[in-house]
Amino acid sequence: MSELAISVENLSKLYRLGEIGTGTISHDLNRWWAKVRGKEDPFQKLGEENKRDTKGGGLVWALKDVSFDVPKGEVLGIIGKNGAGKSTLLKLLSRVTAPTTGIIKAQGRMASLLEVGTGFHPELTGRDNIFLNGAILGMTRGEISRKFDEIVSFSGVERYIDTPVKRYSSGMYVRLAFAVAAHLDTEILIIDEVLAVGDADFQKKCLGKMKDVSTNEGRTVLFVSHQMGIISQLCNTGLLMENGTVKAYGSINSIIDKYMTSNSAHGINEYIYSNNAKNKKIYFSKILTRNTNGDSSDNFRFDESISLEVDIEMEHYDSNSLISITLQDKLGYYISTDVIELSKFVLNEDTSRVSFKVEYPESLIAPNSYYFRLAIFKIDRTVYDLIENICPIRINDTGTPMSKFEGIDYGQVILNLKYST
Amino acid sequence: METKDIHWSTVIKPHTSLLDIDLKELWKYRDLLFLLVKRDFVAFYKQTILGPIWFFIQPLLTTLMYFLIFGRIANLSTDGVPPILFYLAGVTCWSYISECLLKTSDTFIANASIFGKVYFPRLIIPLSIVISNFVRFGIQFSLFLMVWLYYFVNGQVQVTFAIFLLPYLVLIMALLGLGFGIIFSSLTTKYRDLRFLLAFGVQLLMFATPVVYPLSMASEKMRWFLVVNPFTSLIETFRYGFTGSGSFSWMHLGYSSLVAVILLVFGVVIFNKVEKSFMDTV
Structure with missing residues (x-):
């Protein structure tokens, strides 16, 4: 060892x-x-x-x-x-x-970065803060001086280095903070x-x-x-x-x-809006996956369709809204995305809610773990609500043509290919 | 396992002995100490027009105020010392002591956000506060020195040998302030009430210390009360050295030094204990 x-x-x-x-x-x-x-x-x-x-x-x-x-x-x-x-x-x-x-x-x-920019003082210049932050993280002044140019060029804020960091944009601020942290050795x-x-x-x-x-x-x-x-x-x-x-x-x-x-050990697979979603004008209030029997589930057979139930609640109805539904793999990459108009569905006036179902076809998505990503937005890029990595599902290998190679990564979809000579 | 004979450079354990103070580690972080002191100064007068001059204005106005209230209205004696000089001496010393005490007593609460994210010897913070205040004291002392020189040249004050005790006095003031401060800072993490108590406690303490009046004014009955206060002999000796009036006693000074050392040791021990887990209670 x-x-x-x-x-x-x-x-x-x-x-x-x-x-x-x-x-x-x-x-x-x-x-x-x-x-x-x-x-x-x-x-x-x-x-x-x-x-x-x-x-x-x-x-x-x-x-x-x-x-x-x-x-x-x-x-x-x-x-x-x-x-x-x-x-x-x-x-x-x-x-x-x-x-x-x-x-x-x-x-x-040993050094730890539980946060970037610990101890940054808004009144100090970028230069002073690099030294202060570096010292807090455990570097000596000599070490920081040696790495100073490297830190500044990595952060890309050369022009503002002698300006107090309170004048920085939030992006500049975190970039400078990360740059210091990244040069800890x-x-x-x-x-x-x-x-x-x-x-x-x-x-x-x-x-x-x-x-x-x-x-x-x-x-x-x-x-x-x-x-x-x-x-x-x-x-x-x-x-x-x-x-x-x-x-x-x-x-x-x-x-x-x-x-x-x-x-996903607990079987029921439900997304419920968190309290801060209530501030949004239109938001996803509940999302649920069901199997072909109509039971809420997060484990699916390969030859089983996946039904996603979506509830949207709103303060006011915006008929121009679009809904995007994306299937993500476990690393967050997109497998498929579809966009549909909100106006395609009926609004329940009493509950100011829109409910619909969407079905993913069986025998297509390769056995693996997946997530969903949903958004409500407008073409002008207004985003009403966006939720990612929700409703994790697992598609189990129940007899795909690739079963015998289980454990090997064979992609995200299994297509029924036609061979000819 | 063969891991037995590895030399581990860092060992994190739940309990450490009471006097486990890593001075070597403290020394390793001396650059941080310096940078924190620098930060305190730069941040103090950023975006002010008068800048560092504020260090002078504060004691000057306070002195003037005391002169009007305690000198002119209340007619308190100043032991034959020119009142302005008398009050300025008191104000300069007292603001050093009280700043050391109050600021260090806030160590854990004021720095909780940093302490919660990164490790460095926590004692660095109170030390940096004492050093910042020392520099500030230095600036204010130079103001005192100019005023003193004026009276000295005019022959209105005499110096005594005690003037050579100045460095020692300043050290004991710092140690007392630091000792008290870190004890309170350790206790306030859990019992916040102490913060409020301390804020006006320090104000009241000033009146229990001969800052605006000389010790000689106190009646026999009150005298012992003032002498028990470890700050009394420091301010009295300071005045005695520079103006020749007031009292001086090796015993009282020794007493103050002893209190300072005991408080500091006690303070460091509980500070050391609290710093390990204060994040869970703050």
Whole structure:
């Protein structure tokens, strides 16, 4: 086995739920008294698994007995649903907060990027902020001076470098912030979804830089993201977390696959608008996938059609609206897109709702995991609502011509081809 | 596993011993300390017309105010020292002490957004505050020195040997402010009430310290109360050194130094303990 960069043993983190404030002095005294007598924290045993949707005691294990090793030079992607404990793990790794039990050992300088532009001061110029931010991230002034030109040219804000950053556009701001972060050269780098900054062009540049960082320079990188596409491009191994524990550890592709299936374990596959959608004039209120029996489902046979039920609610009816429906693969790439006018469907005046169904044909989409992406927009580019990566579905291989090659990537569609000589 | 004999450069554990203070690490981050001090200054007078002159205006106006209220209206004695000089000495010292104390006491809450995202030795922040305030004190002290020189040349004040204690006085003021400040900053992460208490507590403390009146004015009964206050001997010694009036006692000064050291050690210990997990409670 090659040398280890990070070793995590039995790491746990306990959080207290609810209000933390002055009411807890008696608890504090209680715990302190138990500690003085060398006993276990009386409140600790109340802790339970981190399930956000079940009600329970006041303490929760955000992480429970997490152990894993990261070899040197590894680029590890950490994935999991919201609340799986990814962020807590990152916080512990980056020493923002201390673990409740367990130990983390690391070899080499460690830096974490849970956010870009930490400590940027709006009144300072870009130049001053590069130095300040770099120092906060752990660079010395000498190191920053040496990389200064490189950072500035990467960010593309040369002209504004002596202007206070409060005058920057938000794009310039994040570009400068990312540029500093990208030039950190520690042996271990911990990154949390900071890639999603800037315009498409800059994102591409960031991605390229991240690839360089992780492959060419032989560093150990821990990377947390929800964007499977990026994870699969950058990482060689993956760590799947669920309810505060490590569910699986292995090659990135197998981990992504496990994540996709575990995501849809509960059978019902429904998108319901979140509260902030209510501010939108027209929005998707409910989306649901059903199988041929009419049951709500997220698992489909290859030879079964997929029916998508869409409910749209609105404040006022805009007959010029268009609806786009896209099928995405698990990396977010589009498989097919269709656009239809809202006016094709009838508006229920009482509920100010439009409901319709759309059916995807059977025996066409290759067995794999997919998502949907829906948008309501107008030709003038007004976007009323846009939702991505919703209603994950899995199409199982139930006898395609390619069954015998299962596990091999054979594309997104299976076409009934005609051969002739 | 063969991992046993690897030398780990970073080990993160839930509990550390009380006096586990990594001075080497603190030294590694000295550049950050310097940059934070610089930031405080640049940000202070950005977009002001008078810029750094504000450092002078503040103590001047306060002194003038005290002169009118305590000197002219209340007719408090200044021990024969020219009133302007007397108040300016008090204001210069006191604003240093109170700024050190108040600003450091806000360390965790004011920097929660940075502390929540990146690790560096947390003690860097209170240290940077004390250093910024020291520089500020330096500027305000030069103002005091100019006013003092005027009276000195006119023969209205005498100097005593205690003037050579100035660096020591400034150090003890800083340590006291820092000690108190980091103790409060550690406690306020959980018990926010202390913030409000501290804000006016410091205001009241000024009146329990001979800033606007000399120690000699206090009655025998009140005297012990003022002497228990560790700030008293610092300001008295400062005045004694520069104006020859006031009181000086090695014992009182020793007492203040002892309090400063004890507070600082105690402060660093609880600061160190709180910084590990304050993100969960702040």
